Amino acid sequence: MTDADGEKVEVVVVGAGLAGLSAAYVLGQAGVDTVVVERGDYPGAKNVTGGRVYMHPLRHYLPDLWNDAPLERYVTRETLTMIADGASTAITLDSDRFREEPHHSYTILRSNFDRWLGDKVAEAGAFVLPKYRADDVLMEDGRVVGIVMGEEDEIRADVVVAADGVLSLVAEKAGLRQAQQAKHFAVSAKEVIELPAKSIEERFNLGPGEGAAQLYFGALTKGMLGGGFLYTNKESISLGLVVGIESLMEREPKIEVHEILEDFKARPEIRNLIADGETVEYSAHVIPEGGINAMPKLYSDGIVVVGEAAGLGLNMLLTVRGMEFAVASGVMAAEAIKKARETSDYSAASLAQYQESLSDTFVLKDLQTFRSVLDVMENPRLFNFYPQAVCDIFTKLMWIDENPKPKISSTVIREVLGKFLNWSTVKDGLRMLRI
């Protein structure tokens, strides 16, 4: 269908990330005339993750699609490390459950993965148009009727799927949200460091194909909200950190993200793991941390918002998530559009089905459950006092010198009472109960 003003399709998806491509895949399979507009040279050219993806939600929403996906390593070892000045304490979970097929989670590099998914979407019958940036939405009588690209090009559509990532200029231009606040976002910087597979498996105690996922918090972010991460890929390591943008703006003296990353890399916990590795890429990405309190409107007349554009990301302290929200929201948006198509009614009332579906699933339920996580994390003691206290106690227990050693129990009791039995830690404990 073409009209005088330009191209007309049933659905235009802005952004070839996991959310947009998942939506387009479902729509393409259903024979819905769909175009995905992507500003990069290929799907994945602008997309960054930490990263690790949890596979069970993906398999639930798009069964069978992932069997030949270019994933990296299935994670068998989960490590959480508390970093203090000059010391760290780590806890590792190695579980046979992580070795059971189908595997629980995989490390992932998005440029590779999204490009593959883009091909799958094309096979499913949707059209992927790279190298085009959506600059504005077309509005008529208060409803979204398409997008504008550059000075001249436009695509008209029954529905626009805003899958344009965390900043979602499309959602903003469609009037679905206000300006974004620094306190609701973090910035992440990451290096991909190449190492031979054999070195990775030896250094992290992994079998062939197995992977490690490590989160770090404490002194590395220098009192600021955030943490570090390390994921082993097939032949590289993804190493990076995340810092709250407001924390970064308020900190004195000022410090820059790339400096914090260099300091992190120089720590003994990290430097031996990446020794002789070659950095091959440096990337950055903004992460939504505001949860359900910072979400835009998810739909309006002729538009739905999916993935990070919808603020769908969640830091659950021990796990960080986003990609499974992207896939689930993309699929549910597509299903709502298919339903709306039966009556050719693409009004807000009709597309409201999308949000109802999200509300019934882990997507909005988890965001609701963990709605207070940011309040809990906006506590500098979490990043300086606690990791330091744990490392201090552990050091006292492990240290042997020429003096007589007190009983372990008396050391533990004295230290725990001294450090943790006061009003601030009780208050912190009560706050922790909110998540």
Next chain:
Amino acid sequence: MNVETKLGLDVFKIDKEPHIIIDQEICKSCDDKFCLYVCPAKLYTVNRETGDMEIECSGCLECGTCRIACIHGALNWNYARGGFGIQYRFG
């Protein structure tokens, strides 16, 4: 490794037109200048001679941190044009 060296590892398709436009009037009256240190690519600098805020758009990772941190609204921020800017090979 400094940040310039890191950016040298990335693939950029450089556009003649900058995709972020700075309103110098707003920057002149801004005491915060968050952009100078929140950018993970360290692309913002103050020109020593003119005092203008400058950005080197060709090394932009298109993360959007500056857009969020510039609470004074000095940035007319956009992504690089279609087919330009950072092209991640790993992501």
